[in-house]
Amino acid sequence: MPQIRRLPESLINRIAAGEVVERPAAALKELVENAIDAGASRIVVKLVEGGLGKLEVIDDGCGMSADEMALALERHATSKLPDEAIEQVSTLGFRGEALPSIASVAQLTIESRVRGAEDGWRRVVDHGQLVEEGPAALPPGTRVKVEKLFAKVPARRKFLRSERSEYAASLDVVRRLAMARPEVAISLEHGERRIFSLQADEPLADRVAGIVARELKDNSVAIAAEREGPGGMMRLSGIAGLPTYNRGVADHQYLFVNGRPVKDRLLVGAVRGAYADMLARDRHAVLALFLDLPPEDVDVNVHPAKTEVRFRDAAGVRGFIVSGLRQALATGDRRSAQGPDRGAMERWQQEPAQDPSPALATIFSRDWSAQKTRVSEAGQAWRAYETEVMARGDFAPQGRAIEVEETDAEQDFPLGIARGQVANTYIVAEAADGLVLVDQHAAHERLVLERLRAAGAGDAVARSQALLVPDVVELDEVDCDRLEEAAEGLAQFGLAIERFGPAAMLVRALPAALAKADPQALLTDLADDIAKHGQALLLEEKLEHVLATMACHGSVRAGRVLRVEEMNALLREMERTPRSGQCNHGRPTWVKLSMEDVEKLFGRH
Incomplete structure (x- = not known):
């Protein structure tokens, strides 16, 4: 031995x-x-x-x-x-x-x-x-x-x-x-x-932006939240990047507990939960998050390098971070990413003008010897070009301009007044300081989600629409089990369902915002969503994922022709709605071209 x-x-x-x-x-x-x-x-x-x-x-x-x-x-x-008080x-x-x-x-x-x-x-x-x-x-x-x-x-x-x-x-x-x-x-x-x-004593936002990226300062919101914990007051501070300002990896998430840098799974999970309905699955938030709480409420001695911690009330801390982050992001709710994509702007500026017809070459030629063509011949060239284009169908119009009633000049709408629709997908609006392009499906998806949230916070019955004849939806038995377990939470948002045999669900009411949704497709997606996120998430977070799926079913689809009144109503509701700057998947719902950007496109700067 x-x-x-x-x-x-x-x-x-x-x-x-x-x-x-x-x-x-x-x-x-x-x-x-x-x-x-x-x-x-x-x-x-x-x-x-x-x-x-x-x-x-x-x-x-x-x-x-x-x-x-x-x-x-x-x-x-x-x-x-x-002394020996290691917990302090x-x-x-x-x-x-x-x-x-x-x-x-x-x-x-x-x-x-x-x-x-x-x-x-x-x-x-x-x-x-x-x-x-x-x-x-x-x-x-x-x-x-x-x-x-x-x-x-x-x-x-x-x-x-x-x-x-x-x-x-x-x-x-x-x-x-x-x-x-x-x-x-x-x-x-x-x-x-x-x-x-x-330098010492820099404002926190300046220091974080100087370390991470300069543009973060203009694409973030400040965090300031407090809540009573088991041993005293918990405080959350820092800056959080807008959902549209994100990265493909999570390396730009800086988390601190009582001034100590940590890489804690609970905190990372809380950040993911807070951004759940605002980021695509493969994108990650950029932020610096500072959590301060009484020393006796956290154990920092669980890892030799002290990069992980253990909380006395882990569920309470997670909930505090999720709610604090969501409240902070709601203050920057109507903001999208700052300015249009630079690469797209460069392609727009650098794309060479096409020579659509040899007949037109003489009209725009710098060779003055070629300008001896008479005006009548130029007119013939234009007519020949028009015939050629119509025959090819290359330049079929993708947008329509709309004659709009003049509004009160004193009214200042941040997202402007609708002037037209492009490809039945994008709304073109004129604001006082530039041109606004809105993705109608992405924007309306966010609006529907916020309506569903409001229904859950208020009287769900008043925002629910009962079906004249309950709809029977046949599903796999396991999916029915999942939906039955979540039925009480879904009822908070106006979706009334109940079990109808081993492999079917009965839909008695739909949320008013989803009155035209297909119950079969809706419940199928909800069951898949619940299965994907499992039982590890808190009910509140699980319902957030479910609501995002419901919102997608109730939103205006791309390709739908909108009347000018509908466009303006959408713009006005976006201006009033929290987090309307990004869709439920983290993409921007609108982009603004400032007048300076427009003038650059035409070389007028």
Whole structure:
């Protein structure tokens, strides 16, 4: 039987390093967190070869004396826990493992000077062995340099990724910590290049936009919500990108709990739930979300790297985030993405004019010798061109202009007055400051969804339309089980259904907004939607998915000819309706071409 033995200190440190330092970005995270906890007002981060060659963190914090520096390099030694109340911890790091773990797998150089002291102190540890120490000249604060990471641990070194991948991970770490502490000035250098330099005390929206993307500031809404929790007040703040401003990956979701960057599944799921009916399945929101709650309501000590947390009231926190985000997005409800797609504009501007007929070439030719054709011949050319076009059918009109009654000049409609319809799909409206194009199906789908929501919040019976003869819908037995289970929730929105035998449902009433919907198609889609989202979602969130499906059935379809009164009624209702700037799948419902954009198309700018 093998004997139990105590592991040597060097091996213990290397095992601990495996939990804390698996790549340069992990070491960088610990060092920057130490600088923030030291009270630094300015932090400089320098990387070489993405952190594989060297990483350095310089701060102007409180500094360490020689004795404190020696103690800091011992395991489980920390200044961040003044007592044993670990559930009350408010600092970013507190385990006391980072520095000795890094020093056991790299060459670590620490230089530090306490404010007011004449000299600083320097200590160099190479893969767990002290190789040098002595006085050092530097300003008050601390400078930590990590080199030769995993140089003596080749098994770990070979699992590191490319320089580009390691740099991307390190950049993400610095970005998240910079967002978490807008009161700290932070700069990042990679090789000889300055990546960014953020000033202290920037407004949160400016800092987040400066880190993520400049256009985020103009395509986002501010978040500010409060709710009473088990141990005290919970607060939610930050900025959330409009649903039409989204990304194909979730890398631009920055989540913080009590100022600590986290990548928590509960928070990610709450964000997905909040945007559920406003984003396509393969698109992701862009946001920076800050959740603050009493320390006793959250456990931050469940993961060695402290990137995951556990909440005392997980369901309450999730519901708070979903409702807080939805309320914030409702304040930017009528906004769509800022301006038309640049690529589409460029194609519109750059598309060469076609030469529809050789007969017309002489009319527009710059060769004045060719302009000797008489006017009568030009007229013949136009008639020949007209005959040619009508024969080919190339330019069959796709839109119709409508004569509109003049409105009161003092009325200012943000989405303008309808002037026509293109391809029986897009409404063309004239606003005071430009041209507005509206996708009639996408817009009406959003309006129907909001009506259904309003029915659920109010008197569903008053917004429900009973069928003269109940409709029997035959479905698979499993689908009937799902619908029967959801029947009570659906009744809140005016859809009255009940079981009618093993494999059928009886539809007694439809929501007024879906009066013309096909019950068979509606219930089939609802059953599929409930099956897709399973039992894991809260009832409220599950119903949101169901409502989106119902709204699609009750909306104006593309290809339908609308009267001018219907177009204007649609525009006016969009101006009054929350979240009308995007459809239920996250696409914009309208796009505006400013007068400046229009003038650019004709070279008048």
